[in-house]
Amino acid sequence: MPVKAKICGINHPEALTAAASGGARYIGLVFFAKSPRNVSLPLAAELARTVPTGVRTVGLFVDPTDAFLDRALAQVPLDLIQLHGDETPERVAGIRAAHRVPVMKALKVETAADLDAASAYEPVADMLLFDAKPPKGSALPGGNGVAFDWTLLTGRHWSKPWMLSGGLTPETVADAIRISGAASVDVSSGVEDRPGHKDPALIHAFLNAVRGA
Template sequence: MPTTAKICGLSTPTTLDAAVAGGASHVGLNFFAPSPRHVDFEQAAGLAARTPPHVARVGVFVDPTDELIDHAVAAGRLDAVQLHDTAPDRAAAIRARTRLEVWAAIPIRTRADLDGARRYAQAADRLLYDAKTPPGSALPGGMGVRFDWALLDGFRHPLPWALSGGLDPANVADAIRRTGAALVDVSSGVESGPGVKERDRIAAFLVAVEGA
């Protein structure tokens, strides 16, 4: 199966169009207010309206309230919910309540961090392996930090999974070959600055994924 890609943290029609044109399988809309990639409900609705049915819309949240999820799901016409810093029981409750696909982000720095993945086996539909950000960071991801891909060697994944954390057009093909990831996720790696996506970088990333 060819590897597919999610372009995350999109906030403008131009960059969303670039992701779709380049063949992204998923687009990510960020509903975490402190993030430079945050979109409000009006922006989300406009972006969702431009997204064709074959491209899945994923909402990105950090331990969200039900109210936030309800508004975001409606505005963004979400197909999936990506949860950061959200306990397994809360993830399971969100999954049951929304009946949407739930992705659980697993922050990784050491092999021991992978143990957290097993806690979501009955609570989520997909795992997102991301780099653990430095202590005191304002954001749980999207900071261009990479983890050692060798940590995934021999790990028995309890769920389908995606690879994130520090990916960019220059290293994503190597990441795919090294880990066997079926889905890769990029945000800061296709930006010229925090939250500023670039069409050419999105295109280059998707070409690299296709050629891996």
């Protein structure tokens, strides 16, 4: 089965077009003010309206309030909520129930013990995402261009679909898929020519590498 790819942090139409035309299955919109990839709700709504059928629109949130989720979902058609903060399993379950949108929970990984935390989220999340722990002092929970040891995922199985993230690039993604066994991968900074700006050529290179894997 082909590996699915998510291009996260889309914030301009050219990047969205490159992702969709290149075969990405997921488009990620970041709603986190500290991120260079942050998008306003009006811009996100405009971008989301151009996402073609068959591509899922994902909204990335970091410890969001219910009020902000309400505002975002009222304006932006999202297929999946990505929670990338310190949300507890109870909070994930509450968001999923209250907003009636599937939820993907991101988990920050450095050691095998960090993967053990996934079991608490399996009953309440629709998908899991394994990302590298951010460097000390970073204000960003993801999108730092940092990878973790992919062998930690080798042979591991979860009851829910999962996605690999963290420091992936067009040059490394094939090895990451082979080593980890990932069926879905997520990239953000690895397809940028400067912080927060997606390069359509790098997006195509990444998606070609995923297809080749």
